[in-house]
Amino acid sequence: MAAKPKIVVAGILDTKGNEIKYLAERVAAAGGEPTILELSVGREVGWADISIGEVIAETGHTKEQVFSLDRGKAADIIIEGAIKVVRKLYNTGKLDGIIAFGGSMGTSIATRAMQSLPVGVPKFMLTTMASGDVSPYVGTKDICLMYPIAEAGLNKVTRRILNNAAAAIVGMAQAPELGEAADKPLIGCMMFGVTTPCVLRAAKYFEDRGYDVIINHAVGSGGRSMEELIRDGFIVGMLDITTHEIGDYLLGGVLSAGPDRLTAAGERGIPQVIAPGGLDLINFGPKDTVPEKFLKETHLPGRGLYIHNPTVTCVGVSAEEAYLIGEHIAGKLNAAKGPTVLCVPMRGWGACDLPAPNKDLGWAGPGPGPVWAADPEKPEWSLRAGRFVEALRQNIDKNKENLEVLIVDKHLNEPEFADLMAELLEEMLNGKWQKGSHTDLPYVTSL
Amino acid sequence: MAAKPKIVVAGILDTKGNEIKYLAERVAAAGGEPTILELSVGREVGWADISIGEVIAETGHTKEQVFSLDRGKAADIIIEGAIKVVRKLYNTGKLDGIIAFGGSMGTSIATRAMQSLPVGVPKFMLTTMASGDVSPYVGTKDICLMYPIAEAGLNKVTRRILNNAAAAIVGMAQAPELGEAADKPLIGCMMFGVTTPCVLRAAKYFEDRGYDVIINHAVGSGGRSMEELIRDGFIVGMLDITTHEIGDYLLGGVLSAGPDRLTAAGERGIPQVIAPGGLDLINFGPKDTVPEKFLKETHLPGRGLYIHNPTVTCVGVSAEEAYLIGEHIAGKLNAAKGPTVLCVPMRGWGACDLPAPNKDLGWAGPGPGPVWAADPEKPEWSLRAGRFVEALRQNIDKNKENLEVLIVDKHLNEPEFADLMAELLEEMLNGKWQKGSHTDLPYVTSL
Structure with missing residues (x-):
């Protein structure tokens, strides 16, 4: 159990930045220590803890190269980089859990990174795709999925859901030891x-x-x-x-x-x-x-x-x-x-x-x-x-x-x-x- | 925020009793107060906090009548009763969150009960069906879904996953107030x-x-x-x-x-x-x-x-x-x-x-x-x-x-x-x- 669990909060910040910033705030409010990981496909926002530039650099590409590709190809490279980043964070004790918020593109990228972590490491995906066929996202791993009801935007409904999700990932990362x-x-x-x-x-x-x-x-x-x-x-x-x-x-x-x-x-x-x-x-x-x-x-x-x-x-x-x-x-x-x-x-x-x-x-x-x-x-x-x-x-x-x-x-x-x-x-x-x-x-x- | 949140732990106890008992233990270990709600379709196990007999009684039937029906018809009546029970628990302050574990039948029944609760009430479904088309289970609600990897049985893998899930539902039920x-x-x-x-x-x-x-x-x-x-x-x-x-x-x-x-x-x-x-x-x-x-x-x-x-x-x-x-x-x-x-x-x-x-x-x-x-x-x-x-x-x-x-x-x-x-x-x-x-x-x- 981590006293103040380190939670990676990930997403496509150039379109879902407000939601992800709010999620990180609620992770902190629930007692976690958030690290914002950028998975943007269009441009770098400049305020992430780990920028998309750093993620892409893990693959040997530059962000300019990747942003000029079509979104599907760009996503493949970002997935490759994100997997390297989260595994490195996990292996160095800087990841006790990971949570992300996304539509279809954000969900594809974030869950691929989550799938690279061992069973038992808390993984939580808030996704508008959680009410359909989710097998590509879950794969064979213990990824929690939750439907945030609205497509996007922060309001009374989505704030409550994001607050619950943040409390869930912090709770999981602090789960009591097993006997x-x-x-x-x-x-x-x-x-x-x-x-x-x-x-x-x-x-x-x-x-x-x-x-x-x-x-x-x-x-x-x-x-x-x-x-x-x-x-x-x-x-x-x-x-x-x-x-x-x-x-x-x-x-x-x-x-x-x-x-x-x-x-x-x-x-x-x-x-x-x-x-x-x-x-x-x-x-x-x-x-x-x-x-x-x-x-x-x-x-x-x-x-x-x-x-x-x-x-x-x-x-x-x-x-x-x-x-x-x-x-x-x-x-x-x-x-x-x-x-x-x-x-x-x-x-x-x-x-x-x-x-x-x-x-x-x-x-x-x-x-x-x-x-x-x-x-x-x-x-x-x-x-x-x-x-x-x-x-x-x-x-x-x-x-x-x-x-x-x-x-x-x-x-x-x-x-x-x-x-x-x-x-x-x-x-x-x-x-x-x-x-x-x-x-x-x-x-x-x-x- | 509830100091010691009241968590309903639900499932088909005559086939998944060990898993649900363990889940309730882990809810308690994480600081929650579990209430085991029986959704059994075959027989009453006798150790639930709220027995299937009580659930069925809400519908005006007896458990003998229901157990003699085919499983599909029995499930419909159990769903009707379970919805009444969880809404009553929620309305009387005895439900701060609900978690269930199930295969396809258990998931159908438990998620229908969860769907009857308002958005924002923590809902968590551990289901072997979480890696496929989940729209019937999620409906339009904020139900967390998680894949327990194995079909059934308690072991090093499933215990870790159930422990995480229990910590998640307790964490959500204790989520900090919103500003x-x-x-x-x-x-x-x-x-x-x-x-x-x-x-x-x-x-x-x-x-x-x-x-x-x-x-x-x-x-x-x-x-x-x-x-x-x-x-x-x-x-x-x-x-x-x-x-x-x-x-x-x-x-x-x-x-x-x-x-x-x-x-x-x-x-x-x-x-x-x-x-x-x-x-x-x-x-x-x-x-x-x-x-x-x-x-x-x-x-x-x-x-x-x-x-x-x-x-x-x-x-x-x-x-x-x-x-x-x-x-x-x-x-x-x-x-x-x-x-x-x-x-x-x-x-x-x-x-x-x-x-x-x-x-x-x-x-x-x-x-x-x-x-x-x-x-x-x-x-x-x-x-x-x-x-x-x-x-x-x-x-x-x-x-x-x-x-x-x-x-x-x-x-x-x-x-x-x-x-x-x-x-x-x-x-x-x-x-x-x-x-x-x-x-x-x-x-x-x-x-």
């Missing part, structure tokens, strides 16, 4: 409907042993948010059970988390145990949004169509696509610096990937799961899993002592598979894991 | 692009005389928000220059503010001066969203098409539609309890409603404004305005001493028209207005 509970080590875990049995069992394993588990939904934002939490140092180990965001990234599905999924844990060297949960499916919106190419191939092995509900349609990943995914994942894992095991369940990767109905594993039937395709040479194993393993065999660096692929003769949602992943991660966390661990089990083989 | 500036009397004003010259001139008139002016955009939410600000007692007088939300409501445009536009000032008896600004246009989205019926009639007088930009298309209001609008407005104004003047500018109602280009009035040309239609008998007047006045003549209650219609031989954006509206409202605010005022001007006649 011991907040210090429980935190396991990251990725979930989706089709992998729920595995996730809940593995998560409970850690909760029973004094850990906290954060479970994100693997819908794109969830994966991005998890990668950021890892980079921000919140996570001690990853139970990365559900990785289909990678398939959606490579194959054009809608739940992509971008190219950086499965990188943060490796870079920071934290232990990770990974499975191809959900990688049997590519995810789309309503059926008429599924690309023609896929709809034409539903007769091919594993390329089934699964209409989850009117707004979610899935198609099966083909064996050759599974090979591509395997190559991509191998590249990510070869770069990992910490203990890393990829467990491949050969009997299916989720509730839709089963040769016959099995309620415990998530598929009520009738008939086989909609994307199941058996390996002709070993029909209890999935064709897709076989090609995936082949890609790993060709691409995984087998000389690395911190990296192993385990071939597991189970379905992902069988309890033994969840236990295997959990036990491996626990060994890693206790510094006891080494390659070959658990290969004494009859259903586990090292690649 | 004199907040006590300037506030004029409400409605604006749209086509009425900007009139609005800015009339607003400046009041700002120069020690008033604050709040200018809302007449896009549906703006009008609804203004009606609420009036009901909540923020507004001393209405400069209702831009009223086309009524046309959109009656004729199927997209900027409707619902049936209650133009009612709050009348009910509270605050002075209002009104014009048909923008009522020459019905507003739609992209051109392909304009109903066929209108596109087929663009050859009719005044029924022109105006493509403002790729996402905003307008069509002209016909003379007969103007008659309907006149009837509707007459009904609203006959019910008004306070001083009320409707000023009708006969030479056009906005920038698109001009017989020839005139940059000062907002139409750069070439040619006449796209929705202009001259009255054949008096070609400098608009056909539409004539039919509108005819409807008023048939329907306005001429016996009321507080209500007058003025026929003005000007265009809405001419300075004399803005001055007329402003002077009339100022007279009303000073208690000096009476029927017939300003009819000594050569361009003003009483209906």
Whole structure:
């Protein structure tokens, strides 16, 4: 808790200067120490604590250059500079919280700067855009949004709202310390409907042993948010059970988390145990949004169509696509610096990937799961899993002592598979894991 | 400022009980006095300060009845009860702020209750839905939204975020008092692009005389928000220059503010001066969203098409539609309890409603404004305005001493028209207005 918290008050001062000056006054009235950060796109006002000239200088440009660009390009440079400025302020103890006021342009710039700060650092955006689709502004961060009712101007209504917002950011920056509970080590875990049995069992394993588990939904934002939490140092180990965001990234599905999924844990060297949960499916919106190419191939092995509900349609990943995914994942894992095991369940990767109905594993039937395709040479194993393993065999660096692929003769949602992943991660966390661990089990083989 | 602010902590306790209990603890740690309000849809947990049974009892139902309904219907009843409970708490000094945590159902219920509280009362919603389209949750109120990153569960990440949120709501409820500036009397004003010259001139008139002016955009939410600000007692007088939300409501445009536009000032008896600004246009989205019926009639007088930009298309209001609008407005104004003047500018109602280009009035040309239609008998007047006045003549209650219609031989954006509206409202605010005022001007006649 900061006695007199340092609050950055940001905005486009050449159009919203009065409002931002007032906000800074109210931050001071609430007991904070405001620093006015200028994000002006048109001209420098001359009275900011940190001028737009200083912000732009961080990027190697001059303000004259930037003001002569069109507003969109100018904004991109100002965002780059603002991110550098706020991170520097935060890292040097000069930012305990940040608040901004803006219309659409000011909100775009200020929230991008806020998104660059770790979770838990107070962030507050007063925005006329707070009553619509706010996902570009929030991203995956804990940014408070508030609608100031009027477009602009200071009056009885907006003054009250700005006063409340100023008191909120100062209050947050003075939030009482958390007790011991907040210090429980935190396991990251990725979930989706089709992998729920595995996730809940593995998560409970850690909760029973004094850990906290954060479970994100693997819908794109969830994966991005998890990668950021890892980079921000919140996570001690990853139970990365559900990785289909990678398939959606490579194959054009809608739940992509971008190219950086499965990188943060490796870079920071934290232990990770990974499975191809959900990688049997590519995810789309309503059926008429599924690309023609896929709809034409539903007769091919594993390329089934699964209409989850009117707004979610899935198609099966083909064996050759599974090979591509395997190559991509191998590249990510070869770069990992910490203990890393990829467990491949050969009997299916989720509730839709089963040769016959099995309620415990998530598929009520009738008939086989909609994307199941058996390996002709070993029909209890999935064709897709076989090609995936082949890609790993060709691409995984087998000389690395911190990296192993385990071939597991189970379905992902069988309890033994969840236990295997959990036990491996626990060994890693206790510094006891080494390659070959658990290969004494009859259903586990090292690649 | 409340020494120990009373904070209502609300949510669906049968699924999010742990999170809400923790939130209440952190509210207490931050110096607030929490009251846990149960909004459970499935069962009563038994440990809330205000149980779901009490909430439901406010509606005349029993909890057994409600829990047996489908969740959507149950939620509607719980919303009704929650609104009654929070308003009662607020009115009896037992609510200085409200905070809730929820997924999609919990957010729907809690924010509806929050929306029933006046602007300025601290409202904070922690919601997994804060990274998408939030307009149904925010409505037209000053509700803070924050994304708790994880779907559910207490861990190092969510505890920090909940702790910040608790500190924010307590901080807001303890916000320092505002000085004199907040006590300037506030004029409400409605604006749209086509009425900007009139609005800015009339607003400046009041700002120069020690008033604050709040200018809302007449896009549906703006009008609804203004009606609420009036009901909540923020507004001393209405400069209702831009009223086309009524046309959109009656004729199927997209900027409707619902049936209650133009009612709050009348009910509270605050002075209002009104014009048909923008009522020459019905507003739609992209051109392909304009109903066929209108596109087929663009050859009719005044029924022109105006493509403002790729996402905003307008069509002209016909003379007969103007008659309907006149009837509707007459009904609203006959019910008004306070001083009320409707000023009708006969030479056009906005920038698109001009017989020839005139940059000062907002139409750069070439040619006449796209929705202009001259009255054949008096070609400098608009056909539409004539039919509108005819409807008023048939329907306005001429016996009321507080209500007058003025026929003005000007265009809405001419300075004399803005001055007329402003002077009339100022007279009303000073208690000096009476029927017939300003009819000594050569361009003003009483209906």
